Amino acid sequence: MTMQQLTGNLFMISAPSGAGKSSLIQALLAQHADMQVSVSHTTRAPRPGEHDGVHYHFVSVDHFKQQIEAGEFLEWAEVFGNYYGTSRHKIQQARQQGIDIFLDIDWQGARQIRQQEPSAIGIFILPPSLSALEQRLRTRGQDSDDVIAKRMAKANDEMSHVDEYDYVLINDDFQQSLASLSAIVLSQRQRLAQQQLRQAKILHQLLAKSSD
Numbered sequence: 001m002t003m004q005q006l007t008g009n010l011f012m013i014s015a016p017s018g019a020g021k022s023s024l025i026q027a028l029l030a031q032h033a034d035m036q037v038s039v040s041h042t043t044r045a046p047r048p049g050e051h052d053g054v055h056y057h058f059v060s061v062d063h064f065k066q067q068i069e070a071g072e073f074l075e076w077a078e079v080f081g082n083y084y085g086t087s088r089h090k091i092q093q094a095r096q097q098g099i100d101i102f103l104d105i106d107w108q109g110a111r112q113i114r115q116q117e118p119s120a121i122g123i124f125i126l127p128p129s130l131s132a133l134e135q136r137l138r139t140r141g142q143d144s145d146d147v148i149a150k151r152m153a154k155a156n157d158e159m160s161h162v163d164e165y166d167y168v169l170i171n172d173d174f175q176q177s178l179a180s181l182s183a184i185v186l187s188q189r190q191r192l193a194q195q196q197l198r199q200a201k202i203l204h205q206l207l208a209k210s211s212d
């Protein structure tokens with residue numbers, strides 16, 4: 001083992017519901033097999049076609065509260081009346097292996113992560129318009145009218161935090177957005193690799209001096 005700790009990038013992706021973050025992350029992972037997405041815990045019910053352990057870990061409110069007490073979450077938040085949280089252990093494990101990891105989290109979670117991990121990279125996905133956003137939620141066909149209304153009502157609140165993010169993408173043309181997202185990820189990887197190289201050189205010089 002070297003003195004240099006491997007560290008993967010930590011990407012946080014936020015967006016109002018329906019802007020396209022899950023689709024973009026899945027498409028990105030299909031192109032880059034060496035990245036991972038964090039599977040969150042949630043107390044919301046699975047949508048048709050969602051599977052436990054794949055899209056989310058679906059847990060009861062009691063179970064989620066026990067996990068909070070046990071300090072198992074790197075961050076957690078209440079969104080649309082349900083709890084959502086990121087497992088601390090899974091993130092640490094991936095990053096220590098040098099794997100880039102994506103978190104699909106809301107602005108509250110992103111804020112908590114930034115406090116603990118200032119190097120985390122925030123990407124915000126905007127829809128081309130509010131009407132396009134509502135249309136996407138309807139086309140997705142997985143939420144009732146009530147739920148869609150709730151998500152639309154919260155969209156402005158989520159978007160009011162856009163300035164807290166490092167990058168902003170307007171997801172109009174999907175393929176173009178995917179290419180932009182991929183470019184961000186690759187340039188951040190390059191940046192981190194250079195930082196690690198610089199640190200390794202400094203460490204090397206320090207070790208050489210101490211053995212003089």
Ligand SMILES: Nc1nc2c(ncn2[C@@H]2O[C@H](COP(=O)(O)OP(=O)(O)O)[C@@H](O)[C@H]2O)c(=O)[nH]1
Nearest residue numbers: 017018040076077079084085086104105106109
């Ligand atoms: N803070 C936090 N937010 C999460 C987490 N997982 C998902 N979310 C956010 O919860 C919100 C609702 O997610 P979801 O119910 O899957 O609905 P969708 O965004 O319409 O697909 C979105 O803003 C997600 O980014 C998490 O682990 N922590």
Ligand SMILES: Nc1ncnc2c1ncn2[C@@H]1O[C@H](COP(=O)(O)OP(=O)(O)O)[C@@H](O)[C@H]1O
Nearest residue numbers: 017018019020021022023136140171172173174
């Ligand atoms: N650029 C786009 N143009 C048109 N539809 C899109 C685009 N991006 C995503 N969608 C569609 O919008 C719906 C919501 O996308 P999804 O990824 O579930 O959003 P989120 O995860 O942000 O809630 C899905 O049906 C998806 O296929």
